[in-house]
Amino acid sequence: MNRKSYPERVRSALFHAIKKTAANLDACVKVPGKDFSRKRKPKRFYVLVGLFTAMTLTAWANFTYIDHKAELTLEAGSKDDQVDSFISWGEYGVVNEMVLAGGVTSGKAQEILNSGYCLQYMDSWKAAGKIPSDFTPASQKSSSSSSTSSNDTQATATDNSGSDSKKSDTNSTKTYTDAEIDAAWKAVTTVDPTCATDGYIEYKNSLTGKTKQEAIPATGKHTYEVTDSTDATCTEAGSVTYTCSVCGDTYTEETDLAEHTYEVTETTDATCTEDGSTTYTCSVCGDTYEETIPATGHDDGEWTVTKSAGAFSTGTKELRCTVCGEVLDTETIPQTCPIPLFGVVAIVVIAGGVIGRTISVVRKAKKNKAD
Numbered sequence: 001m002n003r004k005s006y007p008e009r010v011r012s013a014l015f016h017a018i019k020k021t022a023a024n025l026d027a028c029v030k031v032p033g034k035d036f037s038r039k040r041k042p043k044r045f046y047v048l049v050g051l052f053t054a055m056t057l058t059a060w061a062n063f064t065y066i067d068h069k070a071e072l073t074l075e076a077g078s079k080d081d082q083v084d085s086f087i088s089w090g091e092y093g094v095v096n097e098m099v100l101a102g103g104v105t106s107g108k109a110q111e112i113l114n115s116g117y118c119l120q121y122m123d124s125w126k127a128a129g130k131i132p133s134d135f136t137p138a139s140q141k142s143s144s145s146s147s148t149s150s151n152d153t154q155a156t157a158t159d160n161s162g163s164d165s166k167k168s169d170t171n172s173t174k175t176y177t178d179a180e181i182d183a184a185w186k187a188v189t190t191v192d193p194t195c196a197t198d199g200y201i202e203y204k205n206s207l208t209g210k211t212k213q214e215a216i217p218a219t220g221k222h223t224y225e226v227t228d229s230t231d232a233t234c235t236e237a238g239s240v241t242y243t244c245s246v247c248g249d250t251y252t253e254e255t256d257l258a259e260h261t262y263e264v265t266e267t268t269d270a271t272c273t274e275d276g277s278t279t280y281t282c283s284v285c286g287d288t289y290e291e292t293i294p295a296t297g298h299d300d301g302e303w304t305v306t307k308s309a310g311a312f313s314t315g316t317k318e319l320r321c322t323v324c325g326e327v328l329d330t331e332t333i334p335q336t337c338p339i340p341l342f343g344v345v346a347i348v349v350i351a352g353g354v355i356g357r358t359i360s361v362v363r364k365a366k367k368n369k370a371d
Contacts, residue, residue: 080108087117096121099130106131114138136213176207184208195222196247222249234260235285260287272298272324299323309333312340 083104086094095118099109109131112118116137125131176184184207193199199216222244232238238255260282270276276293298321309315315333320326337344 080105083108083112087112087115092118092121096124099125100128102130104130110135110137140212181205181207185212192216193218194246195219195244196249222247224251232256232258233284234258234282234287260284262289269293270295272296272321272326296323298326298328300328303331305333306330307333309335311335311337312344 083095083098086092086098095104095112098104099118099121104112109125113122113131113135114137119137122131122135122137126133126135184205185203186206187201188204188211189202191199191201193216196218198218201214201216202211203214204211223246224242225245226240227243227250228239228241230238230240232255234257237257239252240255241250241252243250261284262280263283264278265281265288266277266279268276268278270293273295275295278291278293279288280291281288301320301322303317303319305315305317307316312335314335317331317333318327319329321328339347
């Protein structure tokens with residue numbers, strides 16, 4: 001920022017060269033301790049020619065500087081990279097014109113003020129909207145003991161005699177020590193910070209009458225309240241919107257899908273051998289699903305005789321389901337006589353033969369006896 005431009009460096013170098021040459025003119029044209037002679041006269045001529053050349057170059061550098069300054073002042077657009085030269089030359093009026101003409105960005109204008117330059121134009125820059133109306137240069141802020149010392153230095157005039165122990169109030173003839181001035185600062189105004197904006201504490205010195213501010217950083221803690229909400233359904237997510245009641249910052253959170261609202265819409269009863277089912281349908285979106293009801297299985301009843309057994313013939317009985325009536329099982333009932341029919345016939349035949357034989361023998365015996 002403090003680097004000089006080429007015309008200025010030329011002017012400065014030539015100025016010092018001319019000044020040094022003029023002050024030591026005799027040393028340039030004659031040897032110390034000797035009289036000036038005609039042999040040395042050509043050197044004076046060369047010196048005069050050199051001075052004339054230097055003056056010519058100085059004039060050229062000056063005109064070049066003026067033309068360059070006019071060009072910078074009149075050229076439209078941002079001049080942030082050129083305004084530093086005018087600051088270093090002390091051309092604060094030109095800087096003021098460049099800012100008001102829009103040739104310097106707001107950030108660069110604030111940087112100039114923060115560096116302590118052009119403070120006398122700050123109000124006009126604010127009025128023209130070139131810098132924020134609430135802008136305060138860093139040189140006027142105080143956030144630590146170092147800034148307090150800086151403000152005290154600006155508020156009081158340092159004793160030119162070299163005294164480091166006392167400072168004089170610019171509005172009073174009385175002098176105060178550093179400790180007295182430091183102890184005279186009192187807080188007069190406090191503005192609390194919010195979640196988005198800084199606060200500050202304003203101090204006033206009861207001895208010097210000066211004021212300073214100490215910044216309080218923004219808290220960053222928002223005060224959120226629910227300002228809008230949308231209920232979720234079984235097909236669409238809901239949302240909740242939160243808004244800070246202090247600064248208006250807002251954000252939205254999405255809520256999860258709601259559960260389906262199922263109702264029984266159809267039922268098929270299970271039987272002994274076939275599964276049943278229950279159908280459920282969501283009353284909101286129509287989604288449906290089915291649950292299976294397992295078959296109940298047969299319910300065994302009691303055996304029922306379908307044919308009675310005889311002495312020589314078998315009977316039958318069956319087992320039926322009491323629910324569906326299906327025959328589950330059948331069994332044979334044995335005959336009541338323990339001897340099979342053919343056995344009885346054989347016995348009868350044998351018994352008949354024995355009886356017949358016996359009768360025949362008896363008859364024959366009686367006949368023989370009668371004879």
